[in-house]
Amino acid sequence: MAFALTEEQNELAATVRHLLARRSGSGAVRAAVAQAPGYDEGLWRTLSEQVGAASLAVPEAYGGAGFTLVETHVVLEQLGAALTPSPLLGSGVLAAQALLLSGDGEACARLLPGIAEGTRLAAVCWAGEDGRWRTDRSDVRAVGGDTWSLSGTTTLVLDGVAAHTLLVVATSGPGRVGIFEVDATDDRVRRTSTPAMDSTLSLARVEFDGAPATALALDAAGRLATLHDIAAVAVTALQVGAAQRALDMTVAYSKDRVQFGRPIGSFQALKHRMADMLVEVETARSVSWAAAWAAARREPELPARGALAKAWCSEALNKVASETVQLHGGIAITWEHDAQMLFKRAHATSQLFGQPHEHRQRLFRQTFGAAPR
Structure with a gap:
């Protein structure tokens, strides 16, 4: 059985990636976070109206596109790669799923259409x-x-x-x-x-x-547990995207940076380190997608897959971001370079909805029925 994105999901990823390449470069991201509301409102309108980003996992009965959390995951991964600030995680995922899990049909009918359109946060x-x-x-x-x-x-x-x-x-x-x-x-x-x-x-x-x-x-304790799993899985999409961005930046820099008369990427020791970064990115993507699939279908394995994905992806991004800083050298710790933004994204998202050690404890309890000593 092949586990990969469908043709339509790949097209969705490409559409978002091309849009962000035009409108969410490093300068645009820095300008957006420097003023209220903390994101580019014009870009958010485009993502909502033309891509339907906030509507993907909202049922058609409530004004959504009627797809699943997997499609939302695809968009979040691209947003993570571009470091694009947006309300998709907070409003389009966390709030929308909280409403759906609440079971209050009247509230869903009243609030979800605006959330799906991106006009209500x-x-x-x-x-x-x-x-x-x-x-x-x-x-x-x-x-x-x-x-x-x-x-x-x-x-x-x-x-x-x-x-x-x-x-x-x-x-x-x-x-x-x-x-x-x-x-x-x-x-x-x-x-x-x-x-x-x-x-x-x-x-x-x-x-x-x-x-x-x-x-x-x-x-709502049981429903909140499910919401916590969904939120943690959504964060892993941002982490995988950021890890891919860090790897791409590092490989490109290693081809341009010359030391001792040759590109630093030609040195075997650095090749090995970047190969290790690639392994971290690809394994993180695999566990993240598997958890998203479980979240979209409310599989019984969601708690375990969510805990595994959040712990694994958090640590993978921390490793990749650290290597990015190391391999870029002194410029990586300057405010002007994006490596420091990736490093901060790694540490911030590793805390969001549970730290890695907390999710490992959850996974252990789910597997063996008790916390590790």
């Missing part, structure tokens, strides 16, 4: 003050019954400042967590941009002070 408020995405409790408390209000603080909210709608994970009762919808513009919601190591990721701290909310799901 939604953000999931989940991580607590400790920067962890938990499924058993939350630092935000929901109070009410017929009507609900939220109080508390959440951190590391992707695209939290630019979002129109907030989907909040909050404690909904003893031992229960739920998903709630909040109007981001309400005056009882305070949003503060949080500087990130990776400037292409737009993060926010969101504080709720009795903010009115609509309950979408009151006992």
